[in-house]
Amino acid sequence: MKATWKHHEDNKALDAKERNDLPASVYAFPEKRKEPLNNASHVRNAIARFDQVKDVSDHEREQAFANIKAAAKHYGVEMTETDWHDLGKKPPPPTRNTKSQPDLKLDKQPSKLQPDALSIFRDADIRRATLLHYTLSN
Incomplete structure (x- = not known):
């Protein structure tokens, strides 16, 4: 036209x-x-x-x-x-790649992880991740 x-x-x-x-x-x-x-x-x-x-x-x-x-x-x-x-259409939001993340299953009490999932997140790993997060956010 x-x-x-x-x-x-x-x-x-x-x-x-x-x-x-x-x-x-x-x-x-x-x-x-x-x-x-x-x-x-x-x-x-x-x-x-x-x-x-x-x-x-x-x-x-x-x-x-x-x-x-x-x-x-x-x-x-x-x-x-x-x-x-x-025209005017926005691209779809990026999707998260969830395949590389471990499958964390919860048992009957939602606040507790099953033992096999706990082996992935040892206390030291959690402390390091928390410290890293705190350092990057400040």
């Missing part, structure tokens, strides 16, 4: 009146006048919040994506997304 975005000479922070005075061609969503793209900061914001924009059709999102790409190129904002479906 061809971008409808056009550079606007004023790329400063906007108050409500100035934002209302902008031409529709400055917005990512020109028909709804959502997400102004008048400077690099606004372009980065439009990329990050793209999936949060409400009450727009898929066609409007496609148009907005083309507009954001054009504005990003103009303002030198790096964009790695190649499709509008990718």
Whole structure:
């Protein structure tokens, strides 16, 4: 889809009146006048919040994506997304590798570890780990 975005000479922070005075061609969503793209900061914001924009059709999102790409190129904002479906999505949080950790089973009393698990954590090891933790946290 061809971008409808056009550079606007004023790329400063906007108050409500100035934002209302902008031409529709400055917005990512020109028909709804959502997400102004008048400077690099606004372009980065439009990329990050793209999936949060409400009450727009898929066609409007496609148009907005083309507009954001054009504005990003103009303002030198790096964009790695190649499709509008990718905009605004955050990568999943890193998962912990639990396979290398010992399986600590609890017996009937949750406060006590079973003897085989206790052999892993000797008193000296616990003291060293506590001292290391205290040293690193201060």
